[in-house]
Amino acid sequence: MPDITNVNLTFLRKARGLAPLSRYAMLDDGTLLVSVPDELEVRTFHLVRYSEQGRSRRVHTYSVETLRKTEIAPDGSTYIGTTDDDLYLFRENRKTRFLPDRRASYTDVSLGVDTPRFAAAFCDIVGSGHSVALGELGGRLLWTKDISFPINRVCMDRSACFMAVAGESGDLTLIDHTRKTVWNHRQDVPLLAIATIGPTRTVFATGGPQVEVGGVGMVGSDGTLLWFTELIGTPVELSLDADGKSVAVLLALDATSGRLVFLSEEGLPTWDIDFEDARPTGISLSPSGRFVAVSLRDGTLTAYELTFGERVASLSEEATLAEARGAWDKGNVSAAAEVLRTRLAEVPSDLRSCALLGEVLTDLRQRALAAAQTAETVGDFSGASSHLTLAAQELPADARLTEAQGALRQRWYSTKLSEAQVALTERNTEAAEAAFLEAIQADPLATAARALLAEARYAAAASALERGRALLHQGNAPGALVAFTEARQKGVSGPELNELLRQGRVVEALSLGNALYQDQQYAAALFQYKKALRLDPENGEAQQKLKYAQNFLQDTQLSDRFSRLE
Structure with a gap:
């Protein structure tokens, strides 16, 4: 507008x-x-x-x-x-x-x-x-x-x-x-x-x-x-x-x-x-x-x-330069550049605006390079890349920015790849995966990081699957389900995992139903036993406990009815 x-x-x-x-x-x-x-x-x-x-x-x-x-x-x-x-x-x-x-x-x-x-x-x-x-x-x-x-x-x-x-x-x-x-x-x-x-x-x-x-x-x-x-x-x-x-x-x-x-x-x-x-x-x-x-x-x-x-086009040369310098002095370099670009589009012969635009864009480049270096120093490669990307939008053909962005991404990729490999040797799979993902962000076309990420995720999935089996054998259904879900998130799929998840949910429903049954919350226990049977229709324990819960629930309701009549 x-x-x-x-x-x-x-x-x-x-x-x-x-x-x-x-x-x-x-x-x-x-x-x-x-x-x-x-x-x-x-x-x-x-x-x-x-x-x-x-x-x-x-x-x-x-x-x-x-x-x-x-x-x-x-x-x-x-x-x-x-x-x-x-x-x-x-x-x-x-x-x-x-x-x-x-x-x-x-x-x-x-x-x-x-x-x-x-x-x-x-x-x-x-x-x-x-x-x-x-x-x-x-x-x-x-x-x-x-x-x-x-x-x-x-x-x-x-x-x-x-x-x-x-x-x-x-x-x-x-x-x-x-x-x-x-x-x-x-x-x-x-x-x-x-x-x-x-x-x-x-x-x-x-x-x-x-x-x-x-x-x-x-x-x-x-x-x-x-x-x-x-x-x-x-x-x-x-x-x-x-x-x-x-x-x-x-x-x-x-x-x-x-x-x-x-x-x-x-x-x-x-x-x-x-x-x-x-x-x-x-x-x-x-x-x-x-x-x-x-x-x-x-x-x-x-x-x-x-x-x-077109207000800027109607301004005098001095007014345009004053407005651009005012925005520049406040640190709004992009706004100053926009004022001067608009002026030059309307008045191509304005040499002073052209010269000031060159100074503004040089300052913008230097600010971006300095900000990127500061961010990289503290390990914020993503922030450093953002500074250079924003500057490149104002200077799309600037060779120094293009070269700096390319060199930054190479350092970013190498650093994160090294961090991921160190994390793997320390068996810190979460840190390794995060570092691999940053390496891929730095260089989306590099295949080495993707291949190593696949290996790390497979190892983490296998570990989660084994941990889930052990927890399920111990009767810890909630922990087993968490482990199986983690394995699925890491890429494991297929009938075996589906069966383990089903078994875990059956054990979880039975455990919760038994606890509610002991607490005389028969309606809630009945719901859990029915859920277990929906997952495993032949489960004998669930069938037996279901009958017990139904009988106790009927007796409770009958007792309540008599108390109301009295």
Whole structure:
């Protein structure tokens, strides 16, 4: 997407107690939906639609205690809101409570657009366990997933297929709608705001008094950091257009002022708007990125229309050089290179930009080589290779980078191959296998590492198989099953292993059934004996114990019946 060349105010309205804008409230036609408290009736709220000229129309009225956060579907049919302890769903003039049988403290909530689903982050009452949930707007819970870190924010993408979860610990996780973790990323500071369009682009914001360097960063499809731009202020909200090419970040500068900053997809600031009278509370960017609305703490609602064009081409030579040097001074070398490349594409005769681009790319190469050397020194060959690969994307034909990458991979392969062979002599098969896999990562076409890996896996599988037989002979069915499963994972298959697994499960079911039988849990014991017979229909012990359990279960039920009659 081209850069922003102009911003115009489309309307400004005020409403007492205006709720912070929901993430996807602004539409491509310039209209948006807002939750506004009734000025006279306590616990009464109105869902109001504003036209592109700022004319308001009431859509729904609903009653609820004061909501901490409200998320509204763009068509106005559904909205959700959280209090300190509850999450409410409003649909078809009905209000329902999400997870009514669970006591929880809700941290954040985010509503999708294309599919009627939402994401909610919550913790238990004492704040020790943290989870996210995927729910349908009808009130049905699809699933929950425990999260290992305290959650600050959660964001559902427009398609409602992915949710990004950001933590106070600096952890950032992307989860798909099937509950699978797509990638993990980590910063060393708390994450205060996030926005995502799915696996390819997720942005996060850090800041506040405890953070030395705050700003906005973008994470790519493999969880790696694409760029980070320093910004002054405490982040309040982030917003992305549907393609993730335009980033809007809302910042609080102090208790009574704030700023809206737009960033390009390379992380370059392209426009900013100051709010001097009140602190901002919410932002919504339309799918196309053409319209944006901001809500302020004093009830002000402001909408803007953005104009895009080739901003860099229209800049003067001095302005271009100043912007590139500014990005370079902040360490954002890739962004500086992008500014200069864009300038040269529009003005091929700009010699000063060409010369500065050469200096920037030389610095980028040197930084990459130094970072790769540092990573290799501590044994992080994968990290060293990543540094060189990222630099090669900016300098695809650079001979020094190509030569360094090739030499690094040779050292990587040789080192890991040696480590694997040493581990084998020490009978540490797990370490050997891990080293062989790294050697293959270093040189995917080398056959020596693959052949030795096959031998190591075969030896480990044979050892696991033998260990499983011994444990099964001792009656240790759980340990035997673990060993047999390990053997299967190492590549063993066939009728013999299948038979051993069947025998192990039979012994396990019988052992568990006997323990339950002794504990007079006859129904549970009966289930285990039936499971053993399903695996081994001719098993005499299971048949006998099954009859005993059935008789005792019938006697117990009969006794209960008589006690109830009395």
